[in-house]
Amino acid sequence: MSTVEESKQGVAGSPPVRPGEFRLEVVVVPVSDVDRAKHFYAGLGWRSDAEAAVEDGYRLMQFTPPGSGCSIIFGEGVTSAPPGSLQGLHLAVYDINEARADLIARGVEVSEAFHDRTGVFHHAGNEGRLEGPAEGHRDYGSFASFSDPDGNGWILQEIKTRLPGR
Numbered sequence: 001m002s003t004v005e006e007s008k009q010g011v012a013g014s015p016p017v018r019p020g021e022f023r024l025e026v027v028v029v030p031v032s033d034v035d036r037a038k039h040f041y042a043g044l045g046w047r048s049d050a051e052a053a054v055e056d057g058y059r060l061m062q063f064t065p066p067g068s069g070c071s072i073i074f075g076e077g078v079t080s081a082p083p084g085s086l087q088g089l090h091l092a093v094y095d096i097n098e099a100r101a102d103l104i105a106r107g108v109e110v111s112e113a114f115h116d117r118t119g120v121f122h123h124a125g126n127e128g129r130l131e132g133p134a135e136g137h138r139d140y141g142s143f144a145s146f147s148d149p150d151g152n153g154w155i156l157q158e159i160k161t162r163l164p165g166r
Contacts, residue, residue, distance in 0.1 A: 014069055026062070029074040031150050032083035034059055037074050040148050043106055065091060084151030088124075096133055096142045096158040103146060110146045110156075122155070133158065 017023055031037040038061050042048060046063040049071060053059040060075035068091075093099035096113050103110045115134040116122040122129065122143050134141030142158040 024070045027070060027072050027086075027089065028079045028081070029072045029086055029089075029148070029152050030079045030081040030083045031074045031148070031152070033149070034061060034075050036149050037061070041072070041074075044103070044108070045106070084147075087153040088155060089153065090155045090157050092159045093156050094158070094160055096137070096144055096156060099156050099158075100144050108146050111144050113142055113144050115141050115143065139163075 029037070038048075038051075041061075041063040044065070046065050049062040049064055051059075051061050058075075058077040060073055060078050062071050062073045064071040091099075100110050100113065112131060113133045114122075114129040114131060117128045117130055119134070119138075119141065121140075137158060137160070139159050139161050140157065140163075144156040145153060146156075147153050
């Protein structure tokens with residue numbers, strides 16, 4: 001069985017890769033139960049791009065977060081990484097509070113908004129976390145976290161105005 005769904009958000013898609021470019025296209029997420037992961041990521045409202053089971057022991061699913069140029073793939077036989085071992089995947093969001101509320105409404109357990117004591121990036125795990133968003137909701141400084149059913153860790157990062165060149 002193999003199906004591929006085309007995005008209804010635009011037939012043109014993104015421009016072709018140009019010489020010298022290196023675009024992050026796919027992140028492989030290690031999961032233990034493909035159907036459970038499929039249900040979870042579909043429940044986040046992410047677009048299901050593809051599902052393929054072309055031989056015994058090899059099955060993949062591809063999902064794309066809304067507005068993202070990068071997708072995730074998970075499945076059976078697509079990675080040797082242990083389920084739940086992927087940490088620190090960042091999702092840029094415009095409003096940390098709205099993004100948290102959306103995920104919570106979808107049944108996802110999400111941390112409270114936090115910022116790091118350094119005011120720069122965040123430390124690994126829970127070290128250096130201070131409650132609440134960065135002062136004035138400073139771009140790149142406010143975070144919240146959640147995990148998929150296997151424990152793969154995701155970080156929401158609030159960005160209203162991107163740095164030059166981004």
